[in-house]
Amino acid sequence: MQPCRVAAKEAAGRNMLAQDLRCSLFTASALQSYKRDLVLWPLPSSYTRLNSKDFEALLADASKLPNMKNFSNHLETKTNGPGTCAGKTEFEKIQQLTGVPHMPVPTPDFLFEIAYFEPANGKFYETKGERDLIYTFHSSHLENFHSIIHNDCTAT
Structure with missing residues (x-):
């Protein structure tokens, strides 16, 4: 499991x-x-x-x-369903792909890979462009997860 x-x-x-x-x-x-x-x-x-x-x-x-x-x-x-949950070991791999963070961050409890709903994918494919995957990191409460998915993570 x-x-x-x-x-x-x-x-x-x-x-x-x-x-x-x-x-x-x-x-x-x-x-x-x-x-x-x-x-x-x-x-x-x-x-x-x-x-x-x-x-x-x-x-x-x-x-x-x-x-x-x-x-x-x-x-x-x-x-596994359309949104799969990866183990904590995947976090190290994501850190390597995104580069070393400027400040230390705790290892998250859960990592999710989201499979998007096909009819609503237009904006995602526009953002994705030619890239295979897009990696984002957002430290937030679980109740903000819906907003993060639907309103994107933007760089500040």
Whole structure:
């Protein structure tokens, strides 16, 4: 099993009842709230249709989430999907490809390789150009990951 799957399984297994409760509270409070337009920001672009937010589709997808026990079992049998998680050893390889950092950085807990959704790839291919891969490093909280993917990492 990949290291990230092991970590996810451990996190889910620490307190399955609490994890189930969190998902249930999210579904009940955020998705079904009259304030969901403010609470769920930024909304993933796949739930935006003609400049309107498709909360019903998001609610339908959220209702398909398995309980934590099923999720934990699923992690054991699941093979790599479109977004794969690499081990920490890949970080050294990425550092070599991107050059030595100017200041020391801690080894990240997870490294993700993102497989882009084909119909939405125009901007990515324009940025990618002739390069095989684009390496970026961004130290951030997990909740910022959606924004990083959809709004790009820009050099400052």
